[in-house]
Amino acid sequence: MLQFRLRNHPRIAFPTGESHFIVPLCRDAAKFGDLSQLENIRKVLTAMHKQSAEFLDTDLHGIPFDIEKLAVELHRENRYSMPAIISGIFEQNATALGKARWGDKTPYYVLHMTKLLQWFSDAQIIHIIRDGRDVALSLFGRRHDFRVYNTYRAAKYWQHYVNVGCETGAKLNPNVYMEIHYEDVLREPASTLKKICAFLQEDYDDGMFAVRQAELPGKTPLVHEPIKKENKEKWRHKMTQRQIRIFESVAGKELEKLGYPCLTKPRILSFPIRALYHTHNLILDSHYKRSRRDA
Numbered sequence: 071m072l073q074f075r076l077r078n079h080p081r082i083a084f085p086t087g088e089s090h091f092i093v094p095l096c097r098d099a100a101k102f103g104d105l106s107q108l109e110n111i112r113k114v115l116t117a118m119h120k121q122s123a124e125f126l127d128t129d130l131h132g133i134p135f136d137i138e139k140l141a142v143e144l145h146r147e148n149r150y151s152m153p154a155i156i157s158g159i160f161e162q163n164a165t166a167l168g169k170a171r172w173g174d175k176t177p178y179y180v181l182h183m184t185k186l187l188q189w190f191s192d193a194q195i196i197h198i199i200r201d202g203r204d205v206a207l208s209l210f211g212r213r214h215d216f217r218v219y220n221t222y223r224a225a226k227y228w229q230h231y232v233n234v235g236c237e238t239g240a241k242l243n244p245n246v247y248m249e250i251h252y253e254d255v256l257r258e259p260a261s262t263l264k265k266i267c268a269f270l271q272e273d274y275d276d277g278m279f280a281v282r283q284a285e286l287p288g289k290t291p292l293v294h295e296p297i298k299k300e301n302k303e304k305w306r307h308k309m310t311q312r313q314i315r316i317f318e319s320v321a322g323k324e325l326e327k328l329g330y331p332c333l334t335k336p337r338i339l340s341f342p343i344r345a346l347y348h349t350h351n352l353i354l355d356s357h358y359k360r361s362r363r364d365a
Contacts, residue, residue: 075255075278078277080277083132083160086128087124115140133162180238183235202232214358219355221316222348225321236249252302253302256302
């Protein structure tokens with residue numbers, strides 16, 4: 071939802087999907103050899119497409135992902151490092167859309183913020199936090215994508231992400247890192263977007279709330295609709311009491327710290343119960359992987 075609001079800003083280009091390739095390509099840049107060589111830039115783009123074909127083919131909106139054409143252009147622009155190559159693609163896309171800046175929304179990058187800032191020294195990071203129990207419901211809806219098959223695993227997943235994000239963010243300059251809550255965007259959308267624009271040093275624009283008809287709504291159709299203030303605390307009527315108790319037993323401390331009151335008194339789950347949930351998740355994940363191989 072925030073991604074689609076920001077991409078409506080007249081100066082900011084936001085692809086509509088998730089890239090996923092930035093961290094692995096920057097981390098493994100050495101294996102592509104000397105990036106001043108055209109052939110090696112071509113290899114990078116090929117690997118990029120192999121990992122994230124859907125994103126590159128359908129979510130950029132400004133440019134076609136033509137490996138040969140892009141490789142020649144990036145080489146001509148002296149894009150001889152992995153961050154420079156990646157920036158070059160996003161910048162070309164932004165320019166084609168008439169935008170001056172680009173952004174990307176890929177949730178797991180919150181685990182790599184320090185590295186991202188080393189690779190992209192002028193980057194700014196917005197960490198959006200949501201009630202973990204509502205996040206669990208979203209994870210269940212895409213359980214194969216996130217390999218989350220029970221409440222215990224969902225709680226551990228959310229706990230890890232918010233802990234790493236908040237702990238890393240606390241060490242960063244406030245001009246670089248900003249935390250906001252999803253529920254604040256729902257409750258006070260204009261004032262929250264104004265704070266975000268101030269952080270980004272961009273003028274606020276009412277047009278960010280424009281809603282455009284989507285040809286393909288995708289996995290998250292709500293992003294193509296006006297902001298729904300009631301789209302929160304769905305866990306109160308969609309999770310069972312047992313699920314609520316399990317989630318809060320795992321991540322109750324983080325919920326309370328972030329301003330999300332618990333309904334139960336969190337208690338540490340016994341080792342056999344934790345092991346059972348862990349094993350259950352591993353079995354279902356292995357079964358899904360096997361079924362994909364056999365299909």
